[in-house]
Amino acid sequence: MKEIRIHGRGGQGSVTAAELLAVAAFADGKFSQAFPAFGVERRGAPVQAFTRINDTPIRLRSQIYEPDYVIVQDPTLLESVDVASGLKDDGVLIINSDFDPEKFKLDTKAKIMTVNATKIALDIIGMPIVNTVLLGAFAGATGEIRPESIMEAVRERFPGKVGDRNAQAIMKAYEMMEGQK
Amino acid sequence: MKSLLAPGHRGCAGCCDAMAAKFTLMAAGEDCIVVTPTGCLEVMTTPYPETSWDVPWIHSLFENASAVASGIEAGLKALGKQGTKVIAMGGDGATMDIGLQALSGAFERGHNITYVCIDNEAYMNTGVQRSGGTPYNASTTTSPAGKVSFGNPRPKKNMPAIIVAHGSPYVATTSLAYPKDMIAKVKKAIEIEGPTYIHCHAPCTTGWGYDTSKTVEVARMAVQTGLWPLYEVEDGKVTKVRKIGNNKRPVEEYLKMQRRFKHLFTMEGGADEIAKIQAIADKNIEEFSL
Amino acid sequence: MKIVPGAVCEAGTSRVNKTGGWRTFKPVYDYDKCIKCKLCELLCPDSSVLPKEDGYFEFDYDYCKGCGICANECPKSAITMVLEEK
Amino acid sequence: MAHEMKMNKKNMVVVEGSYAVAHAVKTCRPNVISAYPITPQTHIVEDLSKFMADGEIPNCEYINVESEFSALSALVGSSAVGARSYSATTSQGLELMHEVLFNVAGMRLPIVMTVTNRAVSAPINIWNDQQDSISQRDTGWIQLYAENIQEVSDMTAQAFKISEDRDIMMPSMTCMDGFILSHVYEPLILLEQDITDEFLPPFKPERTLDPKNPLTFGAFADPHFYTEFRYQQECAMQKALKKIESVADEFYDMYGRYFGGLIDEYHTEDADIIIMAMGSIIGTIKDVIDRLREKNVKVGLLKVRAFRPFPAEAIMKVIRDAKVVVVLDKNISLGMNAGALFIETKSILYNTDITVPVIGYMIGQGGRDIPMSTIERIIAEAEEVIISGIKKESQFTDLKEELI
Secondary structure: OEEEEEEEEOOOOHHHHHHHHHHHHHHOOOEEEEEEOOOOOOOOOEEEEEEEEEOOOOOOOOOOOOOOEEEEOOHHHHHOOOOOOOOOOOOEEEEEOOOOHHHOOOOOOOEEEEEOHHHHHHHHHOOOOOHHHHHHHHHHHHOOOOHHHHHHHHHHHOOOHHHHHHHHHHHHHHHHHHHHO | OOOOEOOOOOOOOOOHHHHHHHHHHHHHOOOEEEEEOOOHHHHHHOEOOOOOEOOOEEEOOOOOHHHHHHHHHHHHHHOOOOOOEEEEEEEHHHHHHOOHHHHHHHHHHOOOOEEEEEEOOOEOOOOOEOOOOOOOOOOEOOEOEEOOEEOOOOOOOOHHHHHHHOOOOEEEEEEOOOHHHHHHHHHHHHHOOOOEEEEEEOOOHHHHHOOHHHHHHHHHHHHHHOOOOOEEEEOOEEEEEOOOHHHOOOHHHHHOOOHHHHHHHOOOOHHHHHHHHHHHHHHHHHHOOO | OOOOOOOOEOOOHHHHOOOHHHOOEEEEEOOOOOOOOOHHHHHOOOOOEEEOOOOOEEEOOOOOOOOOHHHHHOOOOOEEEEEOOO | OOOOOOOOHHHOEEEEHHHHHHHHHHHOOOOEEEEOOOOOOHHHHHHHHHHHHOOOOOOOEEEEOOOHHHHHHHHHHHHHOOOOEEEEEOHHHHHHOHHHHHHHHHOOOOOEEEEEEOOOOOOOOOOOOOHHHHOOOOOOOEEEEOOOHHHHHHHHHHHHHHHHOOOOOOOEEEEEEOOOOOOOEEEEOOOOHHHHHHHOOOOOOOOOOEOOEOOEEOOEOOOOOHHHHHHHHHHHHHHHHHHHHHHHHHHHHHHOOOOOOOEEEEOOOOOOEEEEEOOOHHHHHHHHHHHHHHOOOOEEEEEEOEEEOOOHHHHHHHHOOOOEEEEEEOOOEOOOOEOHHHHHHHHHHOOOOOOOOEEEEEOOHHHOOOOHHHHHHHHHHHHHHHHHOOOOOEEEOOOOHHHO
């Protein structure tokens, strides 16, 4: 089983990202589960969402304490949230940032990768919506999921032009991360 | 018009509830469903296995008659059953106090129902306790007159105005003293699409303290003093008023008929209090040009 | 009898409960004075004033509780309340 | 009891638990839906509202009421005229309905309501435990608890069928853990319309509010009659025991899915330690059991699916030969220092020849997460009980002593 934790801010679509990841993983032939760490947080407050991916049906209902992967949608979260908490040593931490990974001194043995999802989103989608872009980056960085499945899930959720542009941005992020591996 | 309220019910001799229910059913006819909240009317008409209702009838709880009526209306609509009228009939407590929220919700949602408030101005079923319908200075068991009290310290809640504020297409006040007027108004209310409201002033022989034969007489006096104006409001505008004209009587005559106001005639300062009640009546007369 | 789940009962069954015994006074008609205005029938809280074929009325003493509203309201004083002989 | 699930992954979709429930409700062809929004039930009523807005639920009225009290009250009226009636609520909303819950059951109206289980105030808390529905255990509602979103979806159709049975005519709560199930996305087979139309025939009650046959509903019963009405309700509950089983079997025959009848079992045959629990925690416990079975710990699970009516016989049969029974409760009966499932389980064993020790844990209050390690620790403590007897009969789990 692979466990993914997504850190974001209320309104950034962290929960949607976790759901889309679950939908995409299922399309890939896996079983999946996505759920929010639902609180009373409003827009802007730090939030978390989780996804589990497995070859067999998922029964576990606890939160995720030792994730294989962590996605950070907003680098300013690093100031207040221990995003690397419990992250497995052989895991991957993906941060939305235009800085190099080396700049982030985090208490983890996991691999840190960065992608400027905000720029990709602005360039291609025309709005700073990074949740779907980071899923493309996740696919590229981890190989856990096919980018086509993510694009399909996103197109399903956001039909028409919005979905198409998102899909394009997902592919771009995917390719960038693939190159870094 | 056939009475659809069977005899054998346990209402007191001279019971106002029985009269109001009978008038309402005369107006509604057989093709209706009646909802009654907890109160005298429910208790006296339905001791299992007997019922006085010759129409389909349901009792649920004290505070939810309007919600139950909403559900009946919605259910009939969903099942494609047309024509059946839905009527809720509740006392002043069930209408103006504990059931007000459900009533407000039902009227705001615009269900096609008619609500009849049978207002005998106190919780009679439990033994004459004060309600939001109790008038100024009436002595009840929870607002008794005493050495330092003239009874209920607040005037009646203006319930019809609250319903008018909900945008109801038809609101009317009625009195047991004018049965034909009441039957006509209930009929009109039922025929009008949307939530309509009838507020019936209903003297209670037991709670108000007068002889059983005087229910109609006391009701008539309330109208003639101006304490209970009879009017209709259609789409927010007063369209019809029953004039008192030369029949106008001082409130004193109404008050002295009833034990609940007796203290006003024996206590020091009672005359001043009666004058305040007269002022309430005069204000009604002016407001509705009675 | 068997009880019906939900406390459901058949219409109008309270007719088995004869409330005539509640009376202290009973209404009596003076047909000569009656103008057939029907007010007594309309006002009776116990539906105990029954129309007759000739347009006059009779009391259903099985249910009449003797409240006296009919007598009090009769515009021609055609009804009087007399003490029930028990 | 041996039902092999025939779930075809090809027919599965990944949706939110709330959507699955709303879709199941739609598939059951309700006539009246009445609900008031409250976290975490909101997604269900929002999804139903969307179905309504798109004209996807024919012959149905949705009443947007002003409170939970009126939500259920409206259904009293609609159900009494013969309309299939549904609501959903949770926590404070369910507690506000308390008076109406008794009323619905007493009037024998087969309303079905989804409860997205949530803690009750104070302190105010929106997260999951089962205090809300457990607190309503004596109201005369059938209570079923679901393990995952497939089960709660399927349970919706089962509940209507059980409740509307003419021998039963009692309302049902289908309980799903708030957020944990209401907000989870996972694959399931949405309730199938064609099979459901066959499984669940239209609601045709024996008696309705109908001017053609003007019956009186909800007359008041004095001491001469009241006892018999209560007795009839209890009889209906006892009949529901069998009906819950047979409906689950029938559902399996038609749909190929089975999550238990009154109860379900997991590795109980040879188990020394049997854990009893309800709701979404079942899945986590199964994972723990798999792990411990690899280490030859003889542990099994008794999933309680029906809490009302209480499946005494079914439970006794399973736990009879165990060496210890561990009951997990997401609720507490204050003043008893124990959870309801624990109390009931203990009570059914007295006056029998079953002498298995029973211990209880109050767990997951107010959404406190339940990791596998907590379950493992509880099982380790149960092993101690086998060796040296009960030290503590019932206790809170994972108490933060430093806060007290």
